[in-house]
Amino acid sequence: MRKLDPDKHAARRGQILNAATQCFAERGFHQTSTAQICAAAGMSPGNLFHYFPSKDAIIEAIVLEDSAAMAARSAELAREDDLRAALRRMLDEALASLADPLYRRISMELMAEAVRNARLFALVAENEAARRAGWRRLLQGAQAKGQIAAGAEPELLVDALLVQLDGVFSRLLLDGDFDLDRYRDLLEQQLNSLWRAA
Amino acid sequence: MRKLDPDKHAARRGQILNAATQCFAERGFHQTSTAQICAAAGMSPGNLFHYFPSKDAIIEAIVLEDSAAMAARSAELAREDDLRAALRRMLDEALASLADPLYRRISMELMAEAVRNARLFALVAENEAARRAGWRRLLQGAQAKGQIAAGAEPELLVDALLVQLDGVFSRLLLDGDFDLDRYRDLLEQQLNSLWRAA
Numbered sequence: 001m002r003k004l005d006p007d008k009h010a011a012r013r014g015q016i017l018n019a020a021t022q023c024f025a026e027r028g029f030h031q032t033s034t035a036q037i038c039a040a041a042g043m044s045p046g047n048l049f050h051y052f053p054s055k056d057a058i059i060e061a062i063v064l065e066d067s068a069a070m071a072a073r074s075a076e077l078a079r080e081d082d083l084r085a086a087l088r089r090m091l092d093e094a095l096a097s098l099a100d101p102l103y104r105r106i107s108m109e110l111m112a113e114a115v116r117n118a119r120l121f122a123l124v125a126e127n128e129a130a131r132r133a134g135w136r137r138l139l140q141g142a143q144a145k146g147q148i149a150a151g152a153e154p155e156l157l158v159d160a161l162l163v164q165l166d167g168v169f170s171r172l173l174l175d176g177d178f179d180l181d182r183y184r185d186l187l188e189q190q191l192n193s194l195w196r197a198a
Numbered sequence: 199m200r201k202l203d204p205d206k207h208a209a210r211r212g213q214i215l216n217a218a219t220q221c222f223a224e225r226g227f228h229q230t231s232t233a234q235i236c237a238a239a240g241m242s243p244g245n246l247f248h249y250f251p252s253k254d255a256i257i258e259a260i261v262l263e264d265s266a267a268m269a270a271r272s273a274e275l276a277r278e279d280d281l282r283a284a285l286r287r288m289l290d291e292a293l294a295s296l297a298d299p300l301y302r303r304i305s306m307e308l309m310a311e312a313v314r315n316a317r318l319f320a321l322v323a324e325n326e327a328a329r330r331a332g333w334r335r336l337l338q339g340a341q342a343k344g345q346i347a348a349g350a351e352p353e354l355l356v357d358a359l360l361v362q363l364d365g366v367f368s369r370l371l372l373d374g375d376f377d378l379d380r381y382r383d384l385l386e387q388q389l390n391s392l393w394r395a396a
Contacts (some may be wrong), residue, residue, distance in 0.1 A: 109313070
């Protein structure tokens, strides 16, 4: 048996997930074949199955990777001294993702698939729990350090944030009259009034 | 040829759309057969095709009916004297719809289907335009009557409203830790600060 180099394995796995994300966003999960994913990743079908046993396994890995990336990023930001600035940065990063059509398409595909697939729904729900936990950590940390007012309940601050981000996501997806640049000031104003300095 | 009674025809059509909405929300569009819709509506398959030529035609009619209902409701509310109260009522009605799991499921099904079906996407986009137009009419009317402050751009007030409603929709659908009752006060507070009295 050939010995696997763990770094090479991880890199190849990442390439497959990127290629699959691109394919799914363009054509939808059900209209994408594993042969198309292999072509996009530049590998043979036989080789793909060393990494993922099925298309469903690739979809699930995309969600798990996103959950892990969010958890890592919020943990990193939570170690900063100025947590109010860290919150701002996390917000800017979230808005930048929403402004990316590829990200919007893959997110919509995942939601659409999750409503009909209980196993994927559980992973998406965990992903949402990871999102909540990341924001909660920054908001509670900022309150503990006295960098934002301690009055508001952290859970409610997280609600307000996620409602705004999900709302912007839907508008960008469905509403040709929505303009994120027009809305951005108002969004920041609404959130700043919640995270106001202590 | 049998003569159709237009009232009876409209009533039967409405029954079919209600039955289909229920079926689609429970099982998804693709997993629902026209036979199941007929059974739920208590009619024979041959009879169904006097009303709708295909399952796609039923889906499209559901979106068109919703667009028409929204336009009618906002036109009705726009005729009231107190448009600030009318805005409140329209918001309460929108939140009541979001609190209904059947409404959430059918909305998700429509979005999921629309991202892969250009014809349905166009109807969903028109539905969104009708939603925007309804809110815009009430907000502009209230500004014109001096019932809310005239400072803010109506288009931006509509953005803020639809972002909140769509965000609440996503949270209720995906986030087991979101509680609409907990969030409601904050939502009203944020919107009231935009619609503040003139």
